[in-house]
Amino acid sequence: MRQLTVTEIDRLQLLTEKSAEVALIEPTSTGLRKSILDATLPLRSYLKEKNVHDYMQQEQGPTSKVQVQSVLIYPDATRASLASLYRPITKQGDPRIWFKGLASYADPHDVLAVLAFDQVLYVINITQLDLHALLAQPSHNPLQELLAAVNASSRMVADELLRALHKIAALGPIPALLQADTAVGRTLENLLGIGINSSKQPDYKGIELKSFRDKRGNRKTLFAQVPDWSNSRFHSSAEILDAFGYQRGEDFKLYCTVSTLLPNSQGLILRLDNKLQQLIEHATRGGVGDFVVWDLETLHKRLLEKHNETFWIAAESLLIDGQEHFIYKKVEHTRKPIVSQFDILLDQGVITLDHLIKRNAQGRVVEKGPLFKIKPKALNLLFPPSQIYTFV
Structure with missing residues (x-):
């Protein structure tokens, strides 16, 4: 997928704000001419999650082709189409998709x-259609009719939590x-009566709490997830630290951000592998190459598990008598995050990964991540329309 x-x-x-969960495809000139497109990993994951089609369960060859009713959206009309989903006998059965009538609907490299x-x-052709208009x-x-049909919500626990936060805000500055x-x-x-625990489950009756100091402009943490060590070249955080770490005071550490766009100062970069359905971390220096992987399905599950419903809580930080x-x-x-957007935002460098590994003076290795983070103003690209409440 090219850069948007x-x-x-x-x-x-805008689609995200309207609760429209989508996957993106980019037809090439060859694809439009030959009536064949690659079914990329984000699209395959999306179709599976929506219970439309699972390419992993599909046999190769024309007799196993699946067709799904489809519609092409025009400014003032729709055109009935038919999606063909199949795996050819040749080329290792790489998943394919085609929409009837697509050649007259899209130009090469439209998104x-x-x-x-x-x-x-x-x-929906987001390159050509003026969605706002x-x-x-x-x-x-x-x-309009399609997006109106997609919306829904419910909110009992959220109202309870909002009332509690209103009471906390009324207390003023809290040490x-x-x-x-x-x-x-x-x-x-502590104010909400939530004890310290290491659970990966949401914090308050199914709602995840993410608090942060306001006006810092920092990326927001989505979740922590270690690599799939069994399928990785490196098998521990200590190995990553030994290969790429640096000395800072008494600690030997690796604190850095990694994205899919460019190698960082340690030469580390991420990439999505559609065939393997993995996120791979790669080192461009020292002949290391690919060294750890994450299964994308695992990352999707963590995102859904952690952020089915989330309160992102901004706090003003101030010093009073030195505290x-x-x-x-x-x-x-x-x-309900839009899971298919997760892969897109990784690919676009909007979601990044932070390593927070160090070996202290006693020789103990501590890993606080890896943390998957999103740029501060990009929540509306990953989630349907949010609601904002101001207390003071």
């Missing part, structure tokens, strides 16, 4: 959003429980 333009990102964000709804695949029209059009980056979250959890205090001021409430 600013306009395409804006239109993708198309595929939306599965009620077992029908809808195709279509949704602003006073008269109904196919895009931090400890001096650490994690103090803003630990202090709030840090917090005023909990604002909440952004998100629901």
Whole structure:
């Protein structure tokens, strides 16, 4: 997938705001001419998660071809189509897809959003269609009707938590429980009666709490997930540290951010492998090459497990008599991440990975990550429309 333009990102964000969970495809000139497109890993994962089709269960050859009712979305009309999903006998059975009528709907390298709804695949050309103008029209059009049919929500526990946060905000500046980056979250959890634990489950009756100091502009942590050591060249955080770490004071550490866009100062870079369905970390120096992998399905499950519903809580940090205090001021409430967007945002460098590994003076290796983080203003690319509440 090529890098999206600013306009395409804006239109993708609009779909996300309208709760439209989509996968993206980019037809090439060859694909349009030959009526054949690669079914990329994000698209395959999306179709599987939506219970539309599982390529892993499909046999090779024309007799195993699956067809799915589809619709091409135009500004003022729709065109019935048919998606053909298959694995050819040649080329190791690489998954393929084609939409009837696509050659007259898209130009080479247009970006198309595929939306599965009620077992029908809808195709939206986000390169050509002015989505903002279509949704602003006073008269109904196919895009408006489709997106209106996709929305839903419910909110009992969220209201309970909001009431509790209102009471905490009314207390004014609250002394931090400890001096650490994690103090803003630990202090709030203590006020809510949530004990310290190492569980990967959400914090408050199914709602994940993510507290942060406001105005820092830092990326927001989505979740922590170690690599699949059994399928990796390296088998521990200590090996990663030994290969790429550096001395800082008494600690030997590796604190760095890694993305899919460019190698970082340690020469580390991420890439998505569609065939293997993996996220791979690669070293461009020292002849190391690929050294750890994550199964994308595992990352998707962690995202859904952690962020089915999340309160992103901003706090003002201030010093009073030399001690840090917090005023909990604002909440952004998100629901049900759009899993197919996770791979897209990884590929676009919007979601990155942080290593936080160190060996202390006693020789003990500590790993606080790897942490998957998202750029501070990109939550609306991963989640349907959020709600923002201000307390003070």
